[in-house]
Amino acid sequence: MNTLSYGLLGMLARKPCTGYELTKMLKLFWQAKHSQIYPLLAMLEQEKLVTCELIGQTGKPDKKLYTITEDGAAALRIWIDDAPAGESIERDEFLLKVYAIGLVEPAIALRLFQERTAALLERLQRVEAELEIMQADPTIVKDSTSKQFGRYLLYRRKVGLLREELSWIEWATPLINVNVEV
Numbered sequence: 001m002n003t004l005s006y007g008l009l010g011m012l013a014r015k016p017c018t019g020y021e022l023t024k025m026l027k028l029f030w031q032a033k034h035s036q037i038y039p040l041l042a043m044l045e046q047e048k049l050v051t052c053e054l055i056g057q058t059g060k061p062d063k064k065l066y067t068i069t070e071d072g073a074a075a076l077r078i079w080i081d082d083a084p085a086g087e088s089i090e091r092d093e094f095l096l097k098v099y100a101i102g103l104v105e106p107a108i109a110l111r112l113f114q115e116r117t118a119a120l121l122e123r124l125q126r127v128e129a130e131l132e133i134m135q136a137d138p139t140i141v142k143d144s145t146s147k148q149f150g151r152y153l154l155y156r157r158k159v160g161l162l163r164e165e166l167s168w169i170e171w172a173t174p175l176i177n178v179n180v181e182v
Contacts, residue, residue: 001079004040011026022066044072051069120162120169
């Protein structure tokens with residue numbers, strides 16, 4: 001199994017989800033498309049690591065709700081315990097553009113940073129709202145055996161990363177004007 005398969009199992013260990021919900025939840029720490037997730041869910045179901053329940057909907061195709069099995073939870077525990085986490089791979093188009101930013105006019109560079117700031121602030125607001133909900137429940141924050149504890153830790157980390165990037169942009173933006181023409 002690949003890392004994304006284990007990630008899906010990890011999210012399903014918290015609660016049953018549809019493929020759509022899993023795709024949305026993954027955005028916190030992993031970029032994956034529906035075209036990646038649904039075949040993996042089918043494979044996990046075939047290997048009896050998850051079960052799937054069809055939920056009828058009026059005027060829409062049936063929804064598939066996936067639930068982790070005991071075998072799936074056991075495989076997840078082994079994976080967590082067995083191997084060290086691989087090196088983090090960061091894929092960020094914004095950073096690629098920043099690397100070559102000296103090739104564009106300062107106004108374009110500033111717009112790039114302004115757009116990133118707006119997107120980061122929107123994400124920060126959403127993540128902080130979720131974090132507030134979790135922090136209101138002391139069992140999530142103080143019980144490391146809670147199914148929600150890992151999610152809480154990731155949201156705290158994401159808030160810190162978003163704030164750090166906003167701080168970096170605040171530092172870098174004035175430098176763009178300084179380097180207009182050399």
